[in-house]
Amino acid sequence: MNAQDSFGDLEAQSLFCPQCQKAQPVRLKLLLVLPNGEKYAYYCRVCGAELGSKTERNPPESPTFGLP
Numbered sequence: 001m002n003a004q005d006s007f008g009d010l011e012a013q014s015l016f017c018p019q020c021q022k023a024q025p026v027r028l029k030l031l032l033v034l035p036n037g038e039k040y041a042y043y044c045r046v047c048g049a050e051l052g053s054k055t056e057r058n059p060p061e062s063p064t065f066g067l068p
């Protein structure tokens, strides 16, 4: 079932937590701001274990006209 495949990135999700041995709600924490995006990490809300990370790429705000 992937009915909610396209829901918002910052919404709460559940991921399997190896410490808790079951799926738990996660907290998303901003780790790093990159020139072209932001890196986030997921943490278990119950035990605080890091469950993974992702990089959100920001689309360029303006087209690049720099190329000759």
Ligand SMILES: [Zn+2]
Binding pocket: 017, 018, 019, 020, 024, 044, 045, 046, 047, 048, 049
């Ligand atoms: Zn946990």
